[in-house]
Amino acid sequence: MVGIDQVVEKLGTVIDPDLKKDIVSMGMIKDIELDSGKLQFTLELTTPACPFNEDIENDVRKAISELDGITKFDLKVTAKVMEGRSLEDDSTMSTVKNIIGVASGKGGVGKSTVSLNIALALSRTGAKVGLLDADIYGPSIPLMLGIKEAYMQVDEEKHKLQPTKSNGIEVVSFGFFGEQDHQAAIYRGPIISGILRQFLVDTDWSDLDYLIVDLPPGTGDIPLTLAQTIPLTGILVVTTPQAVASSVAVKALGMFSKLNVPILGIIENMSLFECTKCGEPHRIFGTGGAERISKEFDIPVLGDIPLNFGIMDGSDTGKPIMLANPNSPSSLAFEVAAKNIAAQCSIVAARLADEQASEKTGDSQAVAQTQQVGQAPGGPQTSGTDR
Numbered sequence: 228m229v230g231i232d233q234v235v236e237k238l239g240t241v242i243d244p245d246l247k248k249d250i251v252s253m254g255m256i257k258d259i260e261l262d263s264g265k266l267q268f269t270l271e272l273t274t275p276a277c278p279f280n281e282d283i284e285n286d287v288r289k290a291i292s293e294l295d296g297i298t299k300f301d302l303k304v305t306a307k308v309m310e311g312r313s314l315e316d317d318s319t320m321s322t323v324k325n326i327i328g329v330a331s332g333k334g335g336v337g338k339s340t341v342s343l344n345i346a347l348a349l350s351r352t353g354a355k356v357g358l359l360d361a362d363i364y365g366p367s368i369p370l371m372l373g374i375k376e377a378y379m380q381v382d383e384e385k386h387k388l389q390p391t392k393s394n395g396i397e398v399v400s401f402g403f404f405g406e407q408d409h410q411a412a413i414y415r416g417p418i419i420s421g422i423l424r425q426f427l428v429d430t431d432w433s434d435l436d437y438l439i440v441d442l443p444p445g446t447g448d449i450p451l452t453l454a455q456t457i458p459l460t461g462i463l464v465v466t467t468p469q470a471v472a473s474s475v476a477v478k479a480l481g482m483f484s485k486l487n488v489p490i491l492g493i494i495e496n497m498s499l500f501e502c503t504k505c506g507e508p509h510r511i512f513g514t515g516g517a518e519r520i521s522k523e524f525d526i527p528v529l530g531d532i533p534l535n536f537g538i539m540d541g542s543d544t545g546k547p548i549m550l551a552n553p554n555s556p557s558s559l560a561f562e563v564a565a566k567n568i569a570a571q572c573s574i575v576a577a578r579l580a581d582e583q584a585s586e587k588t589g590d591s592q593a594v595a596q597t598q599q600v601g602q603a604p605g606g607p608q609t610s611g612t613d614r
């Protein structure tokens with residue numbers, strides 16, 4: 228008769244392709260019960276948006292089918308997003324598991340478009356998502372979501388800003404503070420940093436799996452403040468294919484790397500245009516921008532978003548393509564990118580968990596060593612100071 232140890236051993240052969248670790252040691256198997264050949268457990272994936280979720284489930288089913296003596300098998304599949312940021316030092320935003328900054332070197336490459344559609348794509352998988360429009364000089368998210376008239380309230384009791392809700396995601400933008408469009412240019416350095424800090428830590432974010440932060444281009448006060456204010460899961464760099472955009476993207480990459488913020492990967496936006504008349508793909512902005520950066524910095528390309536009128540129209544009319552046409556090839560491209568981003572977050576989270584575990588083991592070994600050194604025969608030593 229098959230025993231629970233054999234089941235666990237067999238499940239230990241199933242490897243998460245992103246994390247390169249087996250699902251048992253990653254703690255993905257919960258509530259396992261085996262009773263006279265009737266097996267049941269929950270497979271808890273690291274994110275509902277993992278590109279390999281189906282593969283992992285299939286591998287689990289296959290592994291169980293290879294065991295003799297299982298007469299009935301009930302599998303429940305859930306997902307619990309891992310914490311991709313070190314929360315110990317950061318009690319202020321402890322309800323947010325992952326914070327992803329979306330940066331670029333050059334302006335106009337599509338950061339806001341990508342941030343918004345990725346946020347919507349992640350939300351579509353069932354993840355809880357927030358979107359912070361950190362472009363205080365030129366907030367564009369309210370227009371892109373068709374909520375220009377929305378405003379933010381302050382919860383007097385909590386002294387916290389209440390994010391606006393739109394299509395299932397929590398949104399904060401300077402654009403909600405009425406008539407800021409023409410005033411924003413007067414804000415500089417410390418004021419700008421202060422506003423961003425408030426948006427981050429003085430907002431009543433609910434329990435979020437992912438907070439996407441849409442940054443202004445370049446390496447100015449806002450990206451710098453973001454990197455220095457709170458622990459981030461990582462940075463997503465958006466570029467277009469031409470050399471002029473990718474070579475400036477490298478500068479943004481350099482800044483975040485210097486500040487020890489992980490780089491999750493690159494999105495190449497407007498990578499190709501499929502002509503509606505001739506049906507041929509045209510590489511209007513050239514090729515290989517993201518690929519070049521990927522090789523130089525050894526970071527993955529997480530998505531290629533086509534140049535598409537639907538995407539542009541959607542942004543201008545407040546109906547992002549992920550909502551207006553969720554099954555279009557462009558939306559599919561955003562979905563693929565969102566899943567790859569979620570996978571990178573899980574990789575960062577697993578690395579963090581490993582580091583924390585080894586720190587703990589190191590600590591307990593150190594404590595054990597200290598105790599050994601300080602322990603006199605017959606009981607613990609009292610303080611060595613003279614009385």
Ligand SMILES: Nc1ncnc2c1ncn2[C@@H]1O[C@H](COP(=O)(O)OP(=O)(O)OP(=O)(O)O)[C@@H](O)[C@H]1O
Binds near residue numbers: 335442533534542
């Ligand atoms: N894949 C795409 N296909 C067609 N149009 C796009 C695409 N991506 C972005 N756009 C359009 O390009 C313009 C610039 O995009 P967006 O505002 O997202 O860029 P940005 O990098 O956030 O700009 P900024 O640096 O000013 O913040 C917008 O009009 C947007 O609709």
Ligand SMILES: [Mg+2]
Binds near residue numbers: 338340362441442
């Ligand atoms: Mg923008």
